[in-house]
Amino acid sequence: MKKLYINYINNFRGLSPEIWLLSLVTFINRAGAMVIPFLSLYLVNAKGFTLPQVGWIMTSFGVGSLVGTWIGGRLTDTIGFYKVIVSSLFLGGIGFVFLQFVDTFYGFCFGIFMLILVADAYRPAIFVACEVYSKPGNVTRSITLIRLAINLGFSIGPLIGGIIIATISYTSLFWIDGLTCVIASIGLFILLKPKKTKENETEKVVKKEGVPPYLNGLFILFFIIMVANSICFVQYFSVMPLYYEKAHFLSEDLIGWLFFINGALIVIFEMPLITWLERKKMSKTMATFWGVFFLAISFIVLNISSWSGVLLIGMILMTFGEMIGSPFSNALALEMAPKGRKGSYMGLYSMSFSISHIVGHNAGMNLVDGLGFNLTWYTMFIFLVIICLAVWWLHKLMSKSNNLNPSKTVTIEKEIIQ
Template sequence: MKTLYKNYINTFKGLSDEIWWLALITFINRAGTMVIPFLSLYLKEDLNFSVSQVGWIMSAFGLGSVVGSWIGGKLTDKIGYYKVMVRSLLATGVLFIALQFLNTFVSLCIGIFIVMMVADAFRPAIFVALNTYSKPENKIRSLTLIRLAINLGFSAGPAIGGMIITGLGYAGLFWVDGITCVLAALVMIKVLNPKKAKVLDELKNDNPVSVYKDHAFLVFFIAMVLFGIVFLQYFSSITIYYKDVHLLSEFEIGLILGMNGFVIFIFEMPLIKWLERTAFTKLWLVFFGAVLTGISFLILNFTSWSGILIIGMLLVTFGEMVAFPFSNAFAIERAKKGNQGEYMALYSISFSVAHIFGHNAGLQLSAGIGFENTWYIITGLAFICAVLLFSLNRRLNNLKKIQL
């Protein structure tokens, strides 16, 4: 046991102090994002919107994310990641608190669009910050540490969120979300001043390639949109499936979602360090993660036993543990061809586009043709994503052989 613990701790060695501060800021922020996993339930149960209306509101969520990621990438290249991150966190905190006072369909579509536009300007900026504060050999582990902070926050968030809903109602979630965003901004201002932080890998490209001319990255973008559509079902339609089909309470749903973050916290860093030493390419590993995520939905149709929900959650957890760090790493590596903010914005936008279509499609399909047929369709999308990644991996490997 002592050896296992020592080996686990060793996986974190060599990361810069700035990366650890970014991880803390991310944890504080994400620990409060307990509104997001419960948003579809809040709209359906507390505000009594129909499933169709919830789907359209979640599309506004995704559209705001697309616009915010694009703006965030442009601003990051123009004014720098630090200013973008601080301003995004502060403004998001205020907007989350205000969001609870909206209760009509139109006002919520507009309100959620604005909140996500401001909140997701943060995403391209933090990717560029990670690239700047990491040594080249530590980039994947740095990304993984940030994901650990995100998932540790998500592990605590849904479980605490379920208890808050039970005791105080949904309104308490918005206050916690807002306050934690402001706290994260204050910590960043205090400890991560760019004048004092140590830059380890600053890249300046005098002749950047436009991301929109990088055909390989555009194929990767499409694959990530499909992966996002599949994965995001765990933040909208799956929670309703848990409640309506398996009759779970909000607290039980929170525990299952929290298990995802806990497993990631324990296993992801050792797993990533081990995978880095293998011969697998980044794209092949993303392909494998997409396959596991697709299977997590397929098996839900095999039995009515509620224990299958835990197995499905474990499959998607290991799928995302492999897919997200290495897709991040592939995007950052590719970004050296052009403006980093532009590349990382498009990477972020892939998941924002998934927000537009994924939540709405899953909710509309489940309402129209039932959850069983919906899970078959979602599995099919995961298969298409896997095929694209497999083909792109072969193409890039062949290009490398020709260049050699």
């Protein structure tokens, strides 16, 4: 056990203090984000909206995320990631507090759009901050630590959120969400200062190389794959909580425990798993393939039995897919981004998740409303199998590319230097 503990701790060695601070702030922010996994339940149970109405509200969520990540990427390239992160956290926290006072369907559509627009400007900025503050050779592990903080917060948040809903009320979550975002922004402003660029590096940072992301054919294919994969992944944050409640009669606190398992597994296993896969020289595209594959299996197992234990099996499979696929896809997006365009590339990459929110929640809600849960899970499985084939095609194309060869274990930093 002692050897396992030492090996686990060694996975975190060498990361810069700034990355640890960004991770701490991200944890505080995500621990407060306990409204999101219960949003569909809140809209149905507390506000009385229909499933199609909830689908459109979640579509507004996605549109806000799309616009927010695009603006965040552009602002990151112009005013810098630091101002974007601090402003996004502070204003997003205020937005969460005010959202609880909205009662009408159209008001909620507009409110969630504006809130997520501000909140998701954070996403491309934090990826760029990871690269800026990382030591050479540590970008993938730095991204993994940020993801670990996100998932640790996300595992604790829903668990506490489910208990709060069961014992107090839904509206309490909005106050906690808002205040934790504000605290995170203040903490970052006080403790972390923008990294000063050396005078002889200024020209390199400002100068744009390569082509914009929308003119990079390989990146566009990768973007489409990420959109398609995320359309299915977001079902776990809207349709799946309803499935847990309506089909398996779980209470909010038990749903919170299921999400806690997701986060706890990521906290315990993701960093060692990523370190092991890097030692095994797995390419980033093949890691993405296995991420999609495990997500597909997580849906199909739900139809095997009416036993509620399959919910735990499905959550574990989804979690392993997330652990394998997400860090490497983030790192691959950064690797494909030329100098001076990282904000734009990561903005487009983040927009893939935003588009999935626009399409995924609405599609999932309407599929369940028209076909039921079981046929919806079969549909998700077949769709993801097709995406697996697309990832395999991307892997072959990138193997032939003169710019990137995923069969070689080249760190992101070496690619950028070359």
